[in-house]
Amino acid sequence: MTKRALVFLASGAEEMETIIAVDTLRRAGVEVTLTGTEGDKLEYECSRHVTVKADETLKTTVDRKIDWDVVVIPGGAGGAKRLCDNLDVGAVIKEQVGKNGLVAAICAGPTVLKAHGIFNNADYALTSHPSVEAVLSDEYKYLQDRVVHSKNLITSRGPGTAIEWALKIAEVLEGKEKAQAVAGPMVVLKEQIPA
């Protein structure tokens, strides 16, 4: 069955991280929904002023009651802040975690987990953008690896690690061979290919 990924889009999202997740997972055959998290809005101005269009609103997403194979939280300080403050976003992530479903976050994205009280006080390891390490290291087992896969949580550090992170998500959903087949034509460095 086709795997399904939900990716949150907020104003101020890091556009590289957002697009790399969507694009790489679609290359892997995952059905990706980029959901707009601010009311009826579909167009989002990202952190470096690129405007990206959501596939649908979060209200539509929630109404569709999909069982997501992964819920993805991109970074960008402004975008992550908005996701931290968005209770509907928090509810979707909590529901995913409640089903023991996969969650992925990058850059400032892991702060969204903390804001909604997710995965903390638990034995989860994670990483994030170095600039928010101090915010996270008191509540989580903090690692400085480029990608950290801890149970059903996959975290990473920034735009420069986003392809490795997306390939790790692809590997978990579709298998190592598929992730490697996707990595080849993307011309990534050898150390970025799932081994």
Next chain:
Amino acid sequence: MTKRALVFLASGAEEMETIIAVDTLRRAGVEVTLTGTEGDKLEYECSRHVTVKADETLKTTVDRKIDWDVVVIPGGAGGAKRLCDNLDVGAVIKEQVGKNGLVAAICAGPTVLKAHGIFNNADYALTSHPSVEAVLSDEYKYLQDRVVHSKNLITSRGPGTAIEWALKIAEVLEGKEKAQAVAGPMVVLKEQIPA
């Protein structure tokens, strides 16, 4: 003076390559214009179905008569094909080359140079996505390096090399120190940082 970059946007463009160029150059302080190359259209559906909005139309861009410090050609087979067939795009690149200005292309982007008869029959080295090597290797000195800087032409291979390519453009426009300062917070691999 602020440096200015023009990035072409076409339907079917590789969204990672396009966004990585725009975002990385803006991080480096370059004033980037993402120009829509298809008439009055501002919204472009890219190769993996992400819709990205152009800053303005190519007609507006041409009317503004800017002296670009770099003209950037992203890849994506469909997008590059459209740029190959677009005479207005060809005219902008030719004008840039006529001024001995910097041109950058990635993935299938270098085929746009060939389509418009640019840089060929000359002593230019370039690279591209491996899938279009055969199309280019008869007219250009073809290299398989991840990024090739040959005189006023900077080429590269795919989404996985796009950050290195964008950092190389940033280095040429803003200097090595600036490129390194941009690379740090992006958390790129050491071998991707301008040395």
